[in-house]
Amino acid sequence: MARGLLGAPPILGGMGLAILELDGVSKKFGALTVAEQISFAVGEGEALGIIGPNGAGKSTLFNLITGNIPADSGSIRFLGSDVTRTPPMARCLSGMGRTFQIPQPFEKLTVFENLLVAGAFGSRRREAEVSDRCAEILVDTGLIDQANVLAGSLSLLQRKRLELARALATEPKLLLLDEIAGGLTEGECRSLVATIRAIHARGVAVIWIEHVLHALNSVVERLLVLHFGKVIGIGKPEDIMASRDVREIYLGIEI
Ligand SMILES: Nc1ncnc2c1ncn2[C@@H]1O[C@H](COP(=O)(O)OP(=O)(O)OP(=O)(O)O)[C@@H](O)[C@H]1O
Incomplete structure (x- = not known):
């Protein structure tokens, strides 16, 4: 040690x-x-x-x-x-959840869709089951106003926030x-x-x-x-x- x-x-x-x-x-x-x-x-x-x-x-x-x-x-x-x-x-x-140095969201999905994918994949549950939790995470990470924005059009700060939100979606x-x-x-x-x-x-x-x-x-x-x-x-x-x-x-x- x-x-x-x-x-x-x-x-x-x-x-x-x-x-x-x-x-x-x-x-x-x-x-x-x-x-x-x-x-x-x-x-x-x-x-x-x-x-x-x-x-x-x-x-x-x-x-x-x-x-x-x-x-x-x-x-x-x-x-x-x-x-x-x-x-x-x-x-x-x-x-174990992680973020990557270079955020690589699904650019053609919205912010909320990105979270649904991470939440469902990271917990082996259906998207409908993780939807409420994903909405809470968007509030917690300051992204709720961008929920329906395509990830590809986010600013650097918003991409970093999305990277964090995707990690949190895996609980x-x-x-x-x-x-x-x-x-x-x-x-x-x-x-x-x-x-x-x-x-x-x-x-x-x-x-x-x-x-x-x-x-x-x-x-x-x-x-x-x-x-x-x-x-x-x-x-x-x-x-x-x-x-x-x-x-x-x-x-x-x-x-
Ligand atoms: N898959 C790989 N194959 C061969 N060498 C690698 C591989 N991944 C990293 N390295 C090398 O291992 C060393 C450590 O890299 P690493 O990315 O872990 O450093 P770091 O401390 O995170 O650096 P930075 O602060 O620049 O991000 C570097 O010399 C890098 O070039």
Whole structure:
């Protein structure tokens, strides 16, 4: 299990049981090691931020957690069950939802139709059964006025909101957000953060990869730092941001 920056054991943010546990997860693409002995746990209802330079292996880590790529070694437990060899769809059905760095909605479907597809597919229920829940999610994510708009004509912020809404439609207990604040204006970023905080406040555990640090640090209870596929720090955001390694490696500040 990864130690904190000061060598302390990982804190689960006082949230009790772990919803997700990685133990020694490793992955290589040919000669390139993208995940090396990654171990950490996320508490139920906790929000964990993941930072690291470009190419550090952050999105790859999400793909390992969701099962989109198989781990070479190590184990992944979700809600107490070993899911290391479980296919992505089954992980989604058991409560793992994710957004992708580049939103890819069904452009020729409306916003509401996009949600119906995600809700029905992500819960193996009929569209009529998920329709009310999808309408609620549109309200929660600030998209209700765009319900009948084609996804292809949305602004970047609205596409990010739709990406979030599609993940929520699968009714996640753990929500994985991949650079959802990237490319937004300051005001847009603030409004998206407010939405994410509200989702987290309802008890959904969040793992959020983000380069927009002020947005990330306003939500998460802990930060994990990846560098060349290795966890080089995990702990409270203020401790991580003050760490020499992180300042040198990630923020590019010479000490
Ligand atoms: N399917 C793949 N095959 C081979 N190499 C890959 C594959 N996917 C990612 N990589 C490489 O693995 C490394 C980690 O990529 P990854 O996208 O996980 O980084 P990241 O930390 O998310 O970067 P960014 O912040 O730029 O999104 C990179 O060198 C990338 O080129």
